[in-house]
Amino acid sequence: MAEHPAYPVGLRLTGRRVVVLGGGQVAQRRLPALIAAGADIHLVSPEATPSVEAMADAGEITWTRRPYADGDLADAWYALIATSDPEANTRASAEAERDRVWCVRSDDADRATAWTPATGHSEGVTVAVLTTNAKGRDPRHTAAIRDAVVAGLRDGTLVAPHHRTRTPGVALVGGGPGDPDLITVRGRRLLAEADVVIADRLGPRDLLAELPPHVEVIDAAKIPYGRYMAQEAINNALIEHAKQGRSVVRLKGGDPYVFGRGMEELQALADAGIPCTVVPGISSSISVPGAAGIPVTHRGVAHEFTVVSGHVAPDDERSLVDWAALARLTGTLVILMGVDKIGKIAETLIAHGKPAGTPVALVQEGTTATQRRVDATLATVAEAVRAEDVKPPAVIVIGEVVTVGPRTSA
Incomplete structure (x- = not known):
């Protein structure tokens, strides 16, 4: 089995029985993701860490306070074997093999029927990285790859364009006090995905140089005012570009709602029926x-x-x-x-x-x-x-x- 690569798949565990054997640090790390997946989680362990015990007290998991016994994996869709007893782990993995339950074994990956990938999340996308095979598994290297991909998606340095139709709209992004590293990761990602950026003079200007060539950058201080006051002109520019089906980022210094007139812009967009997202920023x-x-x-x-x-x-x-x-x-x-x-x-x-x-x-x-x-x-x-x-x-x-x-x- 170890000579062939693992087949990656996403398990949909909502409402389905998942059995976790052992309530130590491994379970503490893995349980939150299983809870988030909506699994019906049954923990079998005589003891548990305070964090795991808190999950049981909150009703997020069902805890049976005893060691593993044969039959505990009955009707399970997925199992996590993570006890401190190697003999119990061996018996449990044999039960999983016999009953065709996909199981992860924390103490011996070669004897497991499934591996847990290094996972990360960014705006509705889950990144999961697996080692090709058991030989030469390097969890730190796998986690480093995961971290690099997720960081790139979050800060916009790894751009993955949306190929399906995007809903046009405006994002009011707080750019922070000036240092480009102090913008939020969400703000930076939205900048990387924008068609138009309308920027304040006090926004982090260095970020504008990183934008793709097709992005139209408009200096808010130079918008022709005509018969409008300055803020009205900016409001109109936001509305006009959004109505053309473009994704617009209003890049502001600091936080949009701390002397930034963010609510005025939000109200103008709401009156025009334009969807708007507000991304808080670090206030100066x-x-x-x-x-x-x-x-x-x-x-x-x-x-x-x-x-x-x-x-x-x-x-x-x-x-x-x-x-x-x-x-x-x-x-x-x-x-x-x-x-x-x-x-x-x-x-x-x-x-x-x-x-x-x-x-x-x-x-x-x-x-x-x-x-x-x-x-x-x-x-x-x-x-x-x-x-x-x-x-x-x-x-x-x-x-x-x-x-x-x-x-x-x-």
Whole structure:
């Protein structure tokens, strides 16, 4: 048998009896996939790991607390033999052979009638990798191949085009703070599958160079506005391309719903009957301070952090921020889009009782190769911005957490 390659097949085990012998680490690793497959799982073992016991307590498996006995595999479709008793394993595999039950044997693959492949999943696709035959089996090599294929599918470096008709629509993808490695794997995969990408200036620009030549890339800042305001023009571009049957990705910096107008775009698409998927992204409000060595919370220093848009000055009638309330907070204040208003913001916070010596850090171009950090206090931050020529995009952190860790600029 070992001279011939195994025949790969996908077992449909929903509602079908599966017997697992042994409740140790092997069972703990294998049971979740069998549960996900909807199998009717019967565990036979005198003992089990806490995780396996929790599955039994939750009703996901039926546990018979005793050693294997002849006949336990009756009416089974599939069996996993993984006890610590070699003699019991031998008897169980003989029963499986006699009753024509496909079985995996963890201690001796050569005596099994089935092998468990190294499996991984990516958006409705299961990747299963098997060694050609028992001779020279190398589980680590098999797992490495599995990992490479799944990683490629997830991040878009291994592109497998859909040949059946795809449903056109829009994905609002949060690209993260700027470093292309910080986009989610789902966001990267959707980018690789897109026909059109409408990108923000603050999105991870390096990812655009990796797109296939046929993908149309549109700079959202350069969309002709005509009689529309900027956001309306972007909304219309999303709708028009989707109505042409194209798969559209709206690539945004950070997270679509953190000062990203993602909901405005989603509502416009919904009104037009365009299906939309939202892919969350890593927000710069947390990631950029972290990249500069600043935790937004720290035990004994800050028990909360507040994220505020600083694009409107405190004395502007359009402002929705209660700056007086923010001045009374003892935690961390993170300000986005506030570089040109930081002088007025600092004055307002001080006027409402925030100590003038409160530490402030400005992190420009966070997570990118050009990241830099400028430290100041509320009293000196306006002058520091002028003297150091701090430009957007920059995240401003106000609070004692600025002085907690070692200063990091990269």
